[in-house]
Amino acid sequence: ILNVEQSPQSLHVQEGDSTNFTCSFPSSNFYALHWYRWETAKSPEALFVMTLNGDEKKKGRISATLNTKEGYSYLYIKGSQPEDSATYLCAFYDGTASKLTFGTGTRLQVTL
Protein backbone atom coordinates (compact mmCIF):
# COMPACT_ATOMS: atom_id res chain seq x y z
CA ILE A 1 0.00 0.00 0.00
CA LEU A 2 1.48 3.32 -1.09
CA ASN A 3 1.75 6.07 1.50
CA VAL A 4 0.50 9.40 0.20
CA GLU A 5 0.23 11.81 3.09
CA GLN A 6 -1.13 15.31 3.21
CA SER A 7 -0.73 17.94 5.88
CA PRO A 8 -2.29 19.64 7.55
CA GLN A 9 -5.51 17.68 7.69
CA SER A 10 -7.50 20.91 7.91
CA LEU A 11 -6.82 24.60 7.81
CA HIS A 12 -8.84 27.66 8.65
CA VAL A 13 -7.63 31.03 7.31
CA GLN A 14 -8.96 34.54 6.89
CA GLU A 15 -9.75 36.07 3.54
CA GLY A 16 -6.60 37.54 2.04
CA ASP A 17 -4.21 35.17 3.83
CA SER A 18 -1.80 33.14 1.79
CA THR A 19 -1.50 29.49 2.66
CA ASN A 20 0.21 26.27 1.62
CA PHE A 21 -0.20 22.53 2.09
CA THR A 22 2.11 19.58 1.71
CA CYS A 23 1.79 16.27 -0.09
CA SER A 24 4.37 13.55 0.67
CA PHE A 25 4.73 10.51 -1.56
CA PRO A 26 7.16 7.66 -2.23
CA SER A 27 10.26 8.86 -4.10
CA SER A 28 10.59 5.58 -6.01
CA ASN A 29 8.63 4.61 -9.14
CA PHE A 30 7.49 8.20 -9.55
CA TYR A 31 5.58 8.96 -12.73
CA ALA A 32 3.21 11.84 -11.97
CA LEU A 33 1.69 13.84 -9.13
CA HIS A 34 -1.85 15.18 -9.43
CA TRP A 35 -3.61 17.92 -7.46
CA TYR A 36 -7.41 18.09 -7.31
CA ARG A 37 -9.82 20.54 -5.77
CA TRP A 38 -12.94 19.02 -4.19
CA GLU A 39 -15.80 21.24 -3.11
CA THR A 40 -18.39 19.87 -0.71
CA ALA A 41 -21.22 17.99 -2.45
CA LYS A 42 -19.39 18.12 -5.77
CA SER A 43 -16.82 15.90 -7.45
CA PRO A 44 -13.04 16.39 -7.56
CA GLU A 45 -11.73 18.69 -10.27
CA ALA A 46 -8.19 18.60 -11.58
CA LEU A 47 -5.84 21.47 -10.81
CA PHE A 48 -2.45 20.21 -11.97
CA VAL A 49 -0.62 17.15 -13.24
CA MET A 50 3.10 17.40 -12.57
CA THR A 51 5.73 15.05 -13.90
CA LEU A 52 9.17 16.67 -13.75
CA ASN A 53 11.34 17.26 -10.72
CA GLY A 54 11.44 21.00 -10.05
CA ASP A 55 8.19 21.54 -11.93
CA GLU A 56 6.17 24.60 -10.98
CA LYS A 57 2.61 25.09 -12.19
CA LYS A 58 0.24 27.99 -11.73
CA LYS A 59 -3.46 28.57 -12.21
CA GLY A 60 -4.59 32.02 -11.13
CA ARG A 61 -3.79 32.41 -7.43
CA ILE A 62 -2.98 28.72 -6.99
CA SER A 63 0.46 27.28 -7.69
CA ALA A 64 2.28 24.05 -7.00
CA THR A 65 5.87 22.83 -6.84
CA LEU A 66 7.30 19.35 -7.12
CA ASN A 67 10.34 17.62 -5.64
CA THR A 68 10.46 14.02 -6.83
CA LYS A 69 13.84 13.24 -5.28
CA GLU A 70 12.65 13.88 -1.74
CA GLY A 71 9.02 12.97 -2.44
CA TYR A 72 6.97 16.08 -1.75
CA SER A 73 4.84 18.69 -3.45
CA TYR A 74 3.56 21.99 -2.12
CA LEU A 75 0.33 23.69 -3.10
CA TYR A 76 0.16 27.45 -2.50
CA ILE A 77 -2.85 29.72 -2.51
CA LYS A 78 -2.14 33.44 -2.60
CA GLY A 79 -4.70 35.82 -1.12
CA SER A 80 -7.26 33.17 -0.14
CA GLN A 81 -10.91 33.87 -0.95
CA PRO A 82 -14.03 32.21 0.51
CA GLU A 83 -14.56 30.44 -2.83
CA ASP A 84 -11.23 28.66 -2.29
CA SER A 85 -12.85 26.71 0.54
CA ALA A 86 -12.61 23.06 -0.46
CA THR A 87 -10.64 19.90 0.15
CA TYR A 88 -7.40 19.75 -1.80
CA LEU A 89 -6.32 16.25 -2.78
CA CYS A 90 -3.03 15.10 -4.12
CA ALA A 91 -2.57 11.79 -5.91
CA PHE A 92 0.60 9.88 -6.73
CA TYR A 93 0.87 7.92 -9.95
CA ASP A 94 3.12 4.90 -9.56
CA GLY A 95 4.74 4.15 -12.90
CA THR A 96 5.31 0.51 -12.02
CA ALA A 97 1.88 -0.28 -10.62
CA SER A 98 0.16 2.01 -13.16
CA LYS A 99 -2.11 3.22 -10.44
CA LEU A 100 -3.16 6.55 -8.93
CA THR A 101 -3.26 6.66 -5.12
CA PHE A 102 -4.98 9.58 -3.42
CA GLY A 103 -4.03 11.25 -0.17
CA THR A 104 -6.75 11.97 2.37
CA GLY A 105 -6.73 15.68 1.55
CA THR A 106 -6.35 19.03 3.25
CA ARG A 107 -9.65 20.68 4.09
CA LEU A 108 -9.38 24.47 3.69
CA GLN A 109 -11.91 26.89 5.05
CA VAL A 110 -11.58 30.59 4.23
CA THR A 111 -13.69 33.03 6.18
CA LEU A 112 -14.37 36.74 5.76
Add this chain to the structure above:
Amino acid sequence: DAGVIQSPRHEVTEMGQEVTLRCKPISGHNSLFWYRQTMMRGLELLIYFNNNVPIDDSGMPEDRFSAKMPNASFSTLKIQPSEPRDSAVYFCASTLGTSETQYFGPGTRLLVL
Protein backbone atom coordinates in the same frame (compact mmCIF):
# COMPACT_ATOMS: atom_id res chain seq x y z
CA ASP B 1 -19.27 17.69 -23.62
CA ALA B 2 -21.57 16.30 -20.93
CA GLY B 3 -18.74 15.04 -18.79
CA VAL B 4 -18.85 11.76 -16.92
CA ILE B 5 -22.43 10.72 -16.22
CA GLN B 6 -23.43 8.59 -13.27
CA SER B 7 -26.78 7.18 -12.29
CA PRO B 8 -28.57 7.06 -10.03
CA ARG B 9 -27.39 10.11 -8.07
CA HIS B 10 -28.91 8.76 -4.88
CA GLU B 11 -29.88 5.24 -3.91
CA VAL B 12 -31.49 4.04 -0.72
CA THR B 13 -31.91 0.31 -0.37
CA GLU B 14 -32.33 -2.36 2.24
CA MET B 15 -29.66 -4.76 3.35
CA GLY B 16 -29.54 -7.81 1.13
CA GLN B 17 -30.79 -6.08 -2.00
CA GLU B 18 -28.82 -5.87 -5.22
CA VAL B 19 -27.54 -2.42 -6.17
CA THR B 20 -26.32 -1.44 -9.63
CA LEU B 21 -24.47 1.80 -10.23
CA ARG B 22 -23.94 3.06 -13.76
CA CYS B 23 -21.34 5.21 -15.43
CA LYS B 24 -20.93 6.72 -18.87
CA PRO B 25 -17.37 8.01 -19.41
CA ILE B 26 -16.40 10.99 -21.53
CA SER B 27 -16.45 10.03 -25.20
CA GLY B 28 -12.97 9.13 -26.43
CA HIS B 29 -11.55 8.35 -22.99
CA ASN B 30 -10.06 4.88 -22.79
CA SER B 31 -9.63 4.43 -19.04
CA LEU B 32 -12.41 4.23 -16.46
CA PHE B 33 -12.10 4.15 -12.68
CA TRP B 34 -14.52 3.33 -9.86
CA TYR B 35 -13.81 4.96 -6.48
CA ARG B 36 -15.52 4.86 -3.12
CA GLN B 37 -15.44 7.77 -0.69
CA THR B 38 -15.81 7.04 3.00
CA MET B 39 -15.06 9.09 6.09
CA MET B 40 -12.52 6.55 7.29
CA ARG B 41 -10.55 5.91 4.10
CA GLY B 42 -11.13 8.96 1.95
CA LEU B 43 -11.14 8.25 -1.79
CA GLU B 44 -10.18 4.65 -2.50
CA LEU B 45 -9.81 3.01 -5.88
CA LEU B 46 -12.00 -0.05 -6.33
CA ILE B 47 -11.24 -1.08 -9.91
CA TYR B 48 -10.13 0.39 -13.18
CA PHE B 49 -10.52 -0.53 -16.83
CA ASN B 50 -8.28 0.26 -19.78
CA ASN B 51 -9.88 -0.16 -23.22
CA ASN B 52 -12.81 -1.93 -21.54
CA VAL B 53 -10.56 -4.54 -19.91
CA PRO B 54 -10.32 -4.72 -16.08
CA ILE B 55 -6.69 -4.02 -15.18
CA ASP B 56 -6.64 -3.84 -11.40
CA ASP B 57 -9.48 -4.93 -9.14
CA SER B 58 -7.40 -5.29 -6.00
CA GLY B 59 -9.43 -2.55 -4.34
CA MET B 60 -12.73 -4.36 -4.67
CA PRO B 61 -13.72 -5.11 -1.06
CA GLU B 62 -15.04 -8.62 -1.52
CA ASP B 63 -16.93 -10.97 -3.80
CA ARG B 64 -20.14 -9.07 -3.27
CA PHE B 65 -18.73 -6.35 -5.53
CA SER B 66 -18.41 -6.79 -9.28
CA ALA B 67 -17.82 -4.40 -12.16
CA LYS B 68 -18.22 -4.67 -15.90
CA MET B 69 -17.48 -2.55 -18.91
CA PRO B 70 -19.24 -4.13 -21.89
CA ASN B 71 -18.29 -1.28 -24.22
CA ALA B 72 -16.36 1.98 -24.30
CA SER B 73 -19.34 4.07 -23.26
CA PHE B 74 -20.79 2.17 -20.32
CA SER B 75 -19.74 0.57 -17.06
CA THR B 76 -21.58 -0.87 -14.08
CA LEU B 77 -20.63 -1.52 -10.48
CA LYS B 78 -22.83 -4.07 -8.79
CA ILE B 79 -23.15 -4.92 -5.11
CA GLN B 80 -24.99 -8.15 -4.31
CA PRO B 81 -26.05 -8.54 -1.56
CA SER B 82 -25.64 -5.03 -0.19
CA GLU B 83 -24.76 -4.38 3.45
CA PRO B 84 -25.00 -1.23 5.62
CA ARG B 85 -21.20 -0.86 5.59
CA ASP B 86 -21.36 -0.35 1.81
CA SER B 87 -22.99 3.03 2.40
CA ALA B 88 -20.74 5.60 0.77
CA VAL B 89 -20.42 7.88 -2.23
CA TYR B 90 -19.26 6.00 -5.31
CA PHE B 91 -17.47 7.99 -8.00
CA CYS B 92 -16.68 7.06 -11.55
CA ALA B 93 -13.85 8.83 -13.39
CA SER B 94 -12.49 8.60 -16.91
CA THR B 95 -9.27 9.67 -18.57
CA LEU B 96 -7.40 9.52 -21.85
CA GLY B 97 -4.53 7.57 -20.31
CA THR B 98 -4.16 6.01 -16.88
CA SER B 99 -1.63 8.63 -15.74
CA GLU B 100 -3.52 11.59 -17.13
CA THR B 101 -5.99 13.97 -15.46
CA GLN B 102 -9.06 12.14 -14.22
CA TYR B 103 -12.50 13.57 -14.85
CA PHE B 104 -14.96 12.63 -12.16
CA GLY B 105 -18.67 12.09 -12.39
CA PRO B 106 -21.05 13.62 -9.82
CA GLY B 107 -21.08 10.45 -7.74
CA THR B 108 -23.80 8.11 -6.49
CA ARG B 109 -24.67 8.46 -2.83
CA LEU B 110 -25.62 5.00 -1.59
CA LEU B 111 -27.37 4.31 1.68
CA VAL B 112 -27.98 0.73 2.71
CA LEU B 113 -30.40 0.39 5.62
